[in-house]
Amino acid sequence: MIKELPSEPWAEWVKRIILHVPDYLSYVGEPTSGGRQRKVRDIARIIRERMQIPCVILQKGVSDWKTKDADGTPVIGLNAGLRVSGDPEFGWRTRSFLRPGDAIIYMGGEDAWPFFVKGAKAYHVGVWWDGPNSSMAKWATGIRTQALFQACRSIACCDTNVINWLRTRDRKHQDSANEAVYIPNCVDLSSLNVSERMRPSTPLKIVFARRFEMKRGPFLMLDTARKLADASFEFELLMSSAEGHDGSDTIRDEARKRGIERHVKTAVNNLNSVYSVYRDADVSVVPTLWSEGTSYTAVESIAAGLPVVTTTVGGLPNLVVPGFNGYVCPPQPASIAEAILRYRDHTLWxxxxRNCLSMREAFSVEAWRDRVMDWLAS
Known part of the structure; x- marks a missing residue:
């Protein structure tokens, strides 16, 4: 059983990298989609193609199983409790799985607590415990996250929110914060070819390209749409969920309850087809309520030239500069609607x-790969 990794740079000794995540595939090994799945997939590609060493994705399962993802990367499910109570078993079995020459990257947070492997690395997706949890649950999650960061030799974060949270801890965690690497999310620009436009559509085309989960704010989006309708504003709202997370019937029912069904359409897209949604839109709304890093939706929208109206949650203010490429609002319908209504001014839009398009290269997948590669080799 391996409890600690060598202290030398990984480029000097690592023969295989294990990506540790609670749910890359479903717990029975079926494909699913989301921001974490995309990040795990993309880092696995860097390990295989640029580092040219094997990569294995290790996750929880309802039983022990083995399969491969669409890229051919081995994925192994370990039978461990699917809730937080199963994390110790997941961490213990992970230690037993490792062999000499293996390194491990924790991709899902503190899911191996308390059996972290000392000297591992962690790619953290941001503060996710800022939702309607109990004070005790938030305290416990904070303790577990601090333990993860103390065990790791290096931390990459997709936003600065978690880094600043670390700075509120004691001195040893401030040191971890100072050593953390900020690597924002990215977009494949070759799949998102857009041209500069002179004006938005009439009616204004708004897109909500998020999973239909409470924390992503779908009902907040619908309440905002009601405010827009009350202002006699002409708009079309496309609410596009991720494949495997469809809730279109619920969204349509809720739109009818609010009397805005003529304004709202729904769709389901995968990680590739979602790009067409951005090309047909004018404004993107990211009304997150909790648990957010640097949202892929926000990054992709900016790269598509869509002004982004978003909330003061997580890493979203890392991406949107109010009055430059969109607006950052409290997560309230009236505030979000007020920001959208500003785009009645086509000159402002x-x-x-144009400002969004000027930021495209900053979020290119090539730049992201270079940053990740430097971090992996260290």
Whole structure:
């Protein structure tokens, strides 16, 4: 059983990298989609193609199983409790799985607590415990996250929110914060070819390209749409969920309850087809309520030239500069609607549109791969 990894740079000794995540595939090994799944897939590609060493994805399962993802990367499910109570078993079995020459990256947070492997690395997706949890649950999650960061030799974070949270801890965690690497999310620009436009559509085309989960704010989006309708504003709202997370019937029912069904359409897209959604839109709304890093939706929207109206949650303010490429609002319908209504001024929309396009290269997948590669080799 391996409890600690060598202290030398990984480029000097690592023969295989284990990506540790609670749920890359479903717990029975079926494909699913989301931001974490995309990040795990993309880092596995870097390990295989650029580092040219084997990669294995290790996750929880309802039983022990083995399979491969669409890229051919081995995925192994370990039978461990699927809730937090199963994390110790998951961490213990992970230690037993490792062999000499293996390194491990924790991709899902503190899911191996308390049996972290000392000297591992962690790619953290941001503060996710800022939702309607009990004070005790938030305290416990904070303790577990601090333990993860103390065990790891290096931490990459997709936003600065978790880094600043670390700075509120004691001195040893401030040191971890100072050593953390900020690597924002990215977009494949070759799949998102767009041209500069002179004006938005009439009616304004708004897109909500998020999973239909409470924390992503789908009902907040619908309440905002009701405010827009009350202002006699002409708009079309496309609410597009991720494949495997469809809740279109619920969204349509809720739209009818609010009397805005003529404004709202629903769709389901995968990680590739979602790009077409951005090309047809004018404004993107990311009304997150809790648990957010640097949202892929926000990054992709900016790269598509869409001004982003978002909330003061997680890493979203890392991406959107109010009055430059969108607006950052409290997670309240009236505030979000007020920001959207500003785009009745087409000159303002065009300025924000151009500013978004000027940021495309900053979020390119090539730049992201270079940053991740440097971090992996260290």
């Amino acid at each position: 065009q300025r924000h549109h």
